[in-house]
Amino acid sequence: MDRKKNISMAVIKRLPKYHRYLMELLKNDVDRISSKELSEKIGFTASQIRQDLNCFGDFGQQGYGYNVKELYNQISAILGLQKDYNYVIIGAGNLGQALANYTRFDKLGFNLKGIFDANPKLVGIRIRDIEIADIDEMENFLKSNPVDIGMLCVPQTSAQKVCDILVNGGVKGIWNFAPIDLTAPEDVIIENVHLSESLLTLVYLLNEGK
Amino acid sequence: MDRKKNISMAVIKRLPKYHRYLMELLKNDVDRISSKELSEKIGFTASQIRQDLNCFGDFGQQGYGYNVKELYNQISAILGLQKDYNYVIIGAGNLGQALANYTRFDKLGFNLKGIFDANPKLVGIRIRDIEIADIDEMENFLKSNPVDIGMLCVPQTSAQKVCDILVNGGVKGIWNFAPIDLTAPEDVIIENVHLSESLLTLVYLLNEGK
Structure with a gap:
């Protein structure tokens, strides 16, 4: 989690929104999503999304998009939601x-x-x-x-x-x-x-x- | 009010905070405040404050600071609070x-x-x-x-x-x-x-x- 340091406030402020959208996708049984599709839903550009998520590690595979459940769990962990x-x-x-x-x-x-x-x-x-x-x-x-x-x-x-x-x-x-x-x-x-x-x-x- | 165009969202988001602090100053009968004093209260740097307010016109006089009531009225007007x-x-x-x-x-x-x-x-x-x-x-x-x-x-x-x-x-x-x-x-x-x-x-x- 060393990458967590020096993350800009702007990125931090966007994380809860990713979390909310991914939760919705999970509820709707969506397994996989590309940064382009996520971009259309969430309203950030696809390149913004790739940049944001890169701050925290290597998510997603070129051409395959993101595994929704995995990304949701990772963002939950980044936000500190693995505990109560x-x-x-x-x-x-x-x-x-x-x-x-x-x-x-x-x-x-x-x-x-x-x-x-x-x-x-x-x-x-x-x-x-x-x-x-x-x-x-x-x-x-x-x-x-x-x-x-x-x-x-x-x-x-x-x-x-x-x-x-x-x-x-x-x-x-x-x-x-x-x-x-x-x-x-x-x-x-x-x-x-x-x-x-x-x-x-x-x-x-x-x-x-x- | 032509200067209102192209004001960044960051500046816009700070305006209500100026409004709140100036309202407090007025309540406490403060007539005049320097950007340095305002800075200490509001938590933005003095140069940030001067820059922000310059987006909207010429407020304050070098060495004399801001007239609180005038600045409050102007910021109210910029925010659109001159009407109900x-x-x-x-x-x-x-x-x-x-x-x-x-x-x-x-x-x-x-x-x-x-x-x-x-x-x-x-x-x-x-x-x-x-x-x-x-x-x-x-x-x-x-x-x-x-x-x-x-x-x-x-x-x-x-x-x-x-x-x-x-x-x-x-x-x-x-x-x-x-x-x-x-x-x-x-x-x-x-x-x-x-x-x-x-x-x-x-x-x-x-x-x-x-």
Whole structure:
């Protein structure tokens, strides 16, 4: 896996899309696919696909295309999906509940271990067999339950505080939905989903050239 | 606004972030900021910031920095926020409800005009004074109500069908949360929020170099 180093962010960002398309192909019992056919489906050029996959090793045979199952397994392994991940959700409003109900994450090997909220009206409610706990209990919870990923669905004003508790509790991955750029030590990975920014990009493109 | 043409997607994707930071500065009554100070806050280099903003016109004065309010107004205008947008939400599950409750969108000039769902248990429920309507009513609704943006929070299997109804109804912007790449005419802008792909990027980065 030495080739994993120095892979550009652009390639990394495309990997999950390959993963999704290959999963679809597997579901539809497709055994083999050429970079040209894959290109038509996924919307990247065939040469882009060959280049991307070459970053990670020798996939596919000239003239025979890719073995879908093998490529799917390899990309899963590259993404780190050969093992499971434990996650907690902080903020059990609509967005937190939406994430808690995403069974898609289960299938990818993500295990929901806890849901936390500061709102006493939500504490005690069960979502998928997990009782929403008081946010004040999270620090202790993390001491006895190893958690890989914290999904932050709290308001902007409390996001950094919650992030600090997660980091102190040994959580190395933060999936942040709050519209704020969090501060954390270098070995903690923060992936942001800034919804307003995505919407504003849409609006810019709607007006472009007008 | 001729300079708007040929702006790279990378610059466009950074604009909403400038917008968010400038809004924060305005809230905190900051009048003036240098590209160096803005750089420290926003995390782009000062030269990157100067380059980005130069794409759109002459902002800032050498040695005096940027007038925050003016820059905010200009970036709002570049993004197209000088006017309002009407939107509908399709799919009133947790995610759709989360979006319906985002008052942040109101402040940016987005007006929620309708919520649609296929589930009879949800139809008739009110969210923020809007009654969830049956998805079958959307086609007619669009005939008499101009809508700019459709937010797609339906399952993957019905996403394309709903997208087609929106497009036929004259909607030019689709904000798509379903894990599928939609097909639409060229003049329709589709902005995807593929949550699973964002999560898989996080997992890749968590494992990188290990």
